[in-house]
Amino acid sequence: MQIPDTRYAKAPDGTSIACQVIGDGPVDLVYASGIWSNVELMWEEPTWAHFLERLAKFSRLILFDLRGVGLSDRGPEPPVLELQRDDVGAVMDAAGSADAIVFGGARAATMATLFAATHPDRTKALVLYAPVAKTVSTPDFPYGKTPEEQRVFFERFVREVGTGQNLALQAPSVASDERFVRWWARFERLVASPSAFEELGRIFTDVDVRDVLPATHVPTLVIHRKDDAIVLERQARYTADQIQGAMYVQFPGRDHLPFVGDADAIVDEVERFVTGRRPSGRPTRCSRRSCSPTSSRRPSDRRSLATGDGSSSSSGITRSFAIS
Numbered sequence: 001m002q003i004p005d006t007r008y009a010k011a012p013d014g015t016s017i018a019c020q021v022i023g024d025g026p027v028d029l030v031y032a033s034g035i036w037s038n039v040e041l042m043w044e045e046p047t048w049a050h051f052l053e054r055l056a057k058f059s060r061l062i063l064f065d066l067r068g069v070g071l072s073d074r075g076p077e078p079p080v081l082e083l084q085r086d087d088v089g090a091v092m093d094a095a096g097s098a099d100a101i102v103f104g105g106a107r108a109a110t111m112a113t114l115f116a117a118t119h120p121d122r123t124k125a126l127v128l129y130a131p132v133a134k135t136v137s138t139p140d141f142p143y144g145k146t147p148e149e150q151r152v153f154f155e156r157f158v159r160e161v162g163t164g165q166n167l168a169l170q171a172p173s174v175a176s177d178e179r180f181v182r183w184w185a186r187f188e189r190l191v192a193s194p195s196a197f198e199e200l201g202r203i204f205t206d207v208d209v210r211d212v213l214p215a216t217h218v219p220t221l222v223i224h225r226k227d228d229a230i231v232l233e234r235q236a237r238y239t240a241d242q243i244q245g246a247m248y249v250q251f252p253g254r255d256h257l258p259f260v261g262d263a264d265a266i267v268d269e270v271e272r273f274v275t276g277r278r279p280s281g282r283p284t285r286c287s288r289r290s291c292s293p294t295s296s297r298r299p300s301d302r303r304s305l306a307t308g309d310g311s312s313s314s315s316g317i318t319r320s321f322a323i324s
Contacts, residue, residue, distance in 0.1 A: 003043045006071060009064070009094035011087050018071035019064035019091045023056030027124065027274060028100035030062045030092060031055065032108035035200055036170075036257065038070035038191050039063055045183060051259035054267045055103075058275050062100065064091045066108060068200060070191055080203055084111040085118060092122065101274055103127040105258060106231060107204050113239075117215045125219040127270055129258050130231040131239040134208045141210065143234045154201050161197045162189045169229045171257040213242035220246040221273045223266055225253040247273075 004020040011017055020039050031052075033042070042048045055061050065072040067087055068079035075083065088111065092100060099122045104112025109131035116123040137144040145153070153169075160166045164185030167175040174180045192200065220243045224236035233250070240248035249269050255261040268279045 003040055004063075006039055007094065009087070009090045011067070011075070011083070011090045013075055013077070013083065013086075015067055015073045015075035015083075015087070017064055017067060017073070017087045017091055019062060019094060021095050022052065022061045022063065023059055025057070025059040025061075027059050028062060028092075028095070028097040029055060029059035029103055029274065030064070030088060030097070030100045031103040032064055032066055032088075032105065032111065033258075034104070034106035034108040035066070035069060035197075035204070036106075036187075036191060037065045037108075038187065039065050040071065041187055041190055045180075045187075045259075047263065048259040051263050051267060054264070055270065058271050059101070060097075062091060062095045062097060066111070068192065068196055074196065078199060078203060081111055081114055081207065081209070084108075085114040088112070088115040089119065089122065098122065099124050101125045101127060103129070103270065104131070105129040106256065107132070107200075107207075109239075110204075110207055110209055113216055113243075114209060114212055116218050116220075117212045120218055123218045125273070126216065126221070126243075127273065128220065128222045128239060129266070130224055130228055130236060130256060131222060132204075132207060132231055132235050133210050133213055133239050133242065134235075135205050143232075143238045145232065150205055154205060157201060158194065158198050161194055164188065169256070171255045171260045173253075173255050173261050210242070213239060214244065216243045219273075221269070222246055222248045223251070223258075223269055224248070225251050225255060225261070227252075227254040228256045229254065230256040 004022050006018055006020055008016040009019050018039050052061065052063065066079065066084055068074040077083065088102065101124045102112045102115055106129065109128040112126060112128060113131065116126045134141050134144050136150050137146055157166060162185060164181040167181060167184055222236060222240035224231070224233060226233055237248060240246045251262065251265055253261045258266050271279045
């Protein structure tokens with residue numbers, strides 16, 4: 001696929017945010033992949049291009065780089081969550097989108113949640129992949145990484161950035177693929193500079209949006225891979241548990257990067273959530289143990305967008321619903 005044209009949205013503080021619009025589906029889907037983002041380079045990798053092309057088949061996909069990442073400006077201040085949240089609205093304005101489903105991957109999931117809580121009028125629904133509400137554990141929050149675990153990870157992340165070595169954590173299934181490792185190392189170097197990665201890492205280490213989760217009142221889908229070493233299972237489950245009515249879908253696997261491994265299964269779940277129907281051409285298996293029938297929900301329940309025909313995904317997937 002030809003790389004879509006890149007345009008720039010102007011954030012309220014004048015920062016330029018790189019964005020693209022792909023597809024002409026019936027609903028706008030605003031997607032930010034997180035810290036690993038460069039809206040032009042990602043199209044070079046066939047697996048990532050496939051992931052994005054599939055999203056664009058059932059939506060009008062609005063893709064952008066977080067400030068301080070990829071082709072977007074850093075801006076005059078550190079790229080904190082509140083500024084990133086405002087960038088979502090700026091990108092939507094530039095794309096002529098009044099409201100949309102907002103899809104945040106990994107660290108962008110925190111920004112997406114903050115946007116949905118602040119602007120429910122512009123957020124049709126929320127899709128969160130590997131979300132984190134708080135990075136580090138404290139006595140009142142035992143779900144994060146310990147301070148020592150986070151320190152070790154942060155130091156390794158900063159030391160290895162630009163080499164591709166961090167794929168052993170980010171995407172173990174491709175960490176021995178020499179072609180992918182070379183490409184990813186180059187990608188890392190063109191996403192941000194070492195000092196920029198360090199700044200972003202410190203900002204994300206201090207993340208704490210626990211109070212935002214109960215204030216999020218839009219249909220929400222939370223997706224996670226069980227053995228993700230970057231975002232722990234308990235961190236993702238906590239996010240789903242604290243957003244009223246959120247649906248939690250867990251897949252097997254260790255890859256943090258959503259476009260490697262069984263990426264089609266992730267897109268299937270997003271498509272089902274967005275459209276309310278099974279993805280065409282991909283069989284879906286369902287057992288009584290894994291399905292939650294739509295008949296158990298009130299007709300006016302806002303979560304009906306997430307259930308569609310009530311079908312579940314393939315075996316090996318954990319699905320749970322936080323029902324009020």
